Amino acid sequence: MALGGGTYLVQNKVLPGCYINFISAARATATLSDRGYAAMPLELNWGPAGAVFTVTNEEFQKDSRKIFGYEYTHDALKGLRDLFLNAQILYAYRLNGGGEKASGTFATAKYPGTRGNDLKVIIQENVDDSAKYDVSLYLDNSRLETQTVATAAELVDNDYVVWKKDATLAATAGEGLKGGTNSSVDGAAHQAFLDKVEGYPFNILGVVTDDDKIKSLYINFTKRMRDEVGAKFQLVLQGKAADYEGVINVKNEVADEGVPKSSLVYWTTGVEAACAVNRSVLNRVYDGEYEPVIDFTQAQLEAAIRAGEFSFHKVGQFIRVLNDTNSLVTLTDSKGEIFQDNQTIRVIDQIANDIATLFTEKYLGVIPNDASGRISLWADIVKHHEELAKIRAIEDFSEDDITVDQGDSKKSVVVGDKITVVNAMTQLYMAVKVA
Template identity: 50%
Template sequence: MALGGGPFLSQNKILPGTYQNFISAARAFVNLSDRGYAALPIALDWGQDDGVLTVNLEDLQKDSLKLFGYDYTHSKLKGIRDIFKNAITVFFAKLNLGGSIAENIYAKAKYKGIRGNDIKIVIQANVDEPTKFDVKTYLEASVVDEQTVTTAAELLANDFVSFKSDATLAVTAGTPLSGGSNGATVLTAGTPHQLALDDLEAYGFNTLGCLSNEQTIKDLYVEYTKRIRDQVGGKFQLIGHKLGAKDHEGIIDTQNDAIGEGEELFGTVYWLTGAQAGVAVNKSNTNKKYDGEHTLDMSETKTQSQLTNLLKGGKLAFHRVDDETRILEDVNTFTLFTVDKNEDFSMNQVIRVLDQIAIDTAQLFNTRYLGQVPNDQDGRISLWNDIGRHRMEMQRIRALQNYNKDELTVAQGNSKKSVVVNEVVIPTVAMSQLYITTTVA
């Protein structure tokens, strides 16, 4: 005879049997979200035309040819290699607006851009079966695909082209694709940048790089960053080159030009975007050695007076230390200190700690409490424990110091569904100044 069984919510069962609930022992939330995520709207000769391309270092090293159209060591990828000196994952948004896809009578390039013009199709009679053709796709001098078929309809698309099924195959030493173009002048036209930023808004990242010399474009990135940080709640910092007086803790302004033939003036942005994304929450980039591939101009960072003025202006400067190039001080553009926001907010290490707290607390609440836990005393005590445990973990890794859990309060807000949290945190920052008084007896 069947008996009752299964889980129970209350003790209201009718049939005899065993009713058992299996639940996890309460475990406090202590996860710290990863850093190392950067976003970069970028002009490209090749690559995914729509949306955001997510790439990690392994992807770049293994698949740079199909992702960006160039070998990993190619000079065209210098900036991308620089950002991956420190970043773990980069979200690339291709800036090219308009543009065109290269093609010939046999094939059409997979993406828009001038790199498609470097593709050619070589067709040869198959040695073993003369009625068949060996169809090879070349990117410059390298064979990137080879297929043996009887008709064009049998050809399969590869990483670089799609074939025209109605084409008539004929032996050719090489038929190049042509007509590929990058589209709008992406460094001066605002629309490609705005579209890229719109695409990136759905992603979470630690830094956003601005690759432009045009002031209107730089201002667009600044206002975007302020809106997302201050109104939407996204926590990232913008990295730009000679942005001007911006006075905001979410904006980092590097001053050194990249110099040399073919260099982009804003070349430092690549490396710094990765360095600021990849630095741990309990670390600083002050005195960090620059190991990027761009050559930096030091003419504006040679003297103590120059460096002092740059720091007072909220500028992040690279300077020469013996034979090495290093970051002078890990600062942002916030300079107009107030009682509510003092000079601590000008230190990027402090901002990273505060951003970590904001990101992790939101993740904690949204995944474990929102719509799931009752807003009663027991529920608020549980939230109090989870928040406190997270802060103690940050203190354990020395991102915070002297955290007093007794000063953390979790109370009901003005409505039955709201919760109000108050706490005091003291971010830890790295040593950067040493004052010594030596008494000689």
């Protein structure tokens, strides 16, 4: 069972945990956690099925064929290449992993999916020992391995197949595995992913889909996780207004044929996940492989900003991010204009995640709720915020901005926190006097 978390209106929570509100200020041994963690459901022809699996940037570059069934440069991995231009860790899930495994006389594919149909077994008599066979496994025309054995029972399973140990070996020019299929993708497949990924720590959740109902499913999941569970991440999708600071709504489609029009979500997910807490994605050059649709007028781009749309536009020879904004458009006293900027959300999410981790690991159920204990918590939060100030994520911070008091019960503490977020420069106004 997860610890309690999310926001609070009154101090009436039952579960132990951290309940943190962020509101706009009225107008008149803590460390910073890493970023670069993304989570995405994927439609794949190969790979683990039924569970979330972790892929690092390095593993993707070195072992993409083993993990995803294709060489790093293959067109099937274009979206993931866009993602891993910036993301460091991906929590992936196969939406269509419920199909059948390809199989043949001598082996069965390790994973279900159509890519298993491209595996082939070639068996030849060993030139040095006629009692043995050279059993070779190929993917397309690339040899994956050769094992020299006397019987099938001696074959060692690998990253691609499980050998049929009771098979009778005989020379063959090549037998392809058959029957590998992908399962269909529907709302249930997406819900299964969301159920499984709920406990993983990530900065950005991305979903590449053109289905409006699926987009709504992810928006509702994100709102629940941020506001009720206390898991601070943002969702990236395309073409769906959400009016919520936790959702980044990409405006642009792609002109590429044969791919979802929402494929810019890959790059946006990676760049937002990896963006440092003291940086902005604004004006970043799109260096991915898709062809974004960017034929917008100045008026349309201005309207996109007002509508809370994350947009790409052309500047000279480059395609750049117009504004690092989220989908929030309805402003209130508690959520002002500053909440529309993703840099602000990165800062407050960093604070929420770091302080929750600090409290859970150091204080929860361990430190007495007396004056000394509260002073210790205050000092740790001050230290954390001083680190944010040092890297210019917040400014004008004073230790007096933090208060830690006993709550309504003897077991609770109430933290008062005031921060001023530093945002990247976005506009230049210059008056030049000419003599």
